[in-house]
Amino acid sequence: MGCPSPEGGAVNGVIAFIGIGANMERPAEMCRTAVGELAEVPGVRLLRTSSLYRTEPVGTQEQDWFINAVAEIRTGLAPGMLLKTLKEIEWRLGRTGGLKWGPRVIDLDILLYGQEVIREGELIIPHPELHRRRFVLVPLCELASYAIHPAFGVSVSGLLDRLTDPARVDLYDPAGGKA
Numbered sequence: 140m141g142c143p144s145p146e147g148g149a150v151n152g153v154i155a156f157i158g159i160g161a162n163m164e165r166p167a168e169m170c171r172t173a174v175g176e177l178a179e180v181p182g183v184r185l186l187r188t189s190s191l192y193r194t195e196p197v198g199t200q201e202q203d204w205f206i207n208a209v210a211e212i213r214t215g216l217a218p219g220m221l222l223k224t225l226k227e228i229e230w231r232l233g234r235t236g237g238l239k240w241g242p243r244v245i246d247l248d249i250l251l252y253g254q255e256v257i258r259e260g261e262l263i264i265p266h267p268e269l270h271r272r273r274f275v276l277v278p279l280c281e282l283a284s285y286a287i288h289p290a291f292g293v294s295v296s297g298l299l300d301r302l303t304d305p306a307r308v309d310l311y312d313p314a315g316g317k318a
Contacts, residue, residue: 159173
């Protein structure tokens with residue numbers, strides 16, 4: 140039996156984890172809005188979201204820090220359709236092109252899709268930078284430290300323990316006035 144969807148039906152399918160990030164135009168609010176949009180997608184059931192984290196930028200350092208989180212979903216959407224749906228949400232929320240690792244109004248990435256390993260053009264699962272990025276592993280570990288990276292056979296907590304990325308990742312404190 141599938142999980143009930145917001146409309147009262149059931150959503151069967153796989154567990155997937157979606158990375159969420161923003162550092163422009165009220166990023167914490169933008170991340171929350173993106174989660175809300177994701178929860179409304181037919182064929183997607185939002186299960187849980189991590190805390191919000193304030194994270195040091197990777198790559199281009201001359202930009203504001205990011206707000207990052209991870210959402211756990213159950214979806215009946217095929218991986219390609221899920222990616223297309225995430226890109227549509229980004230577009231609706233105002234994302235346009237930009238520099239790789241540059242400022243973002245919103246960024247939504249498929250981190251894990253069950254235990255699938257997919258390399259088809261733009262669709263790469265698990266996310267190719269997942270194991271290298273503290274800003275992804277910390278919120279993912281909060282939700283599913285036990286999840287196994289299907290290409291490496293190592294748990295998320297094991298990946299985090301081995302990580303050499305020195306970037307700061309702090310729980311987001313909205314009272315701190317940053318982001």
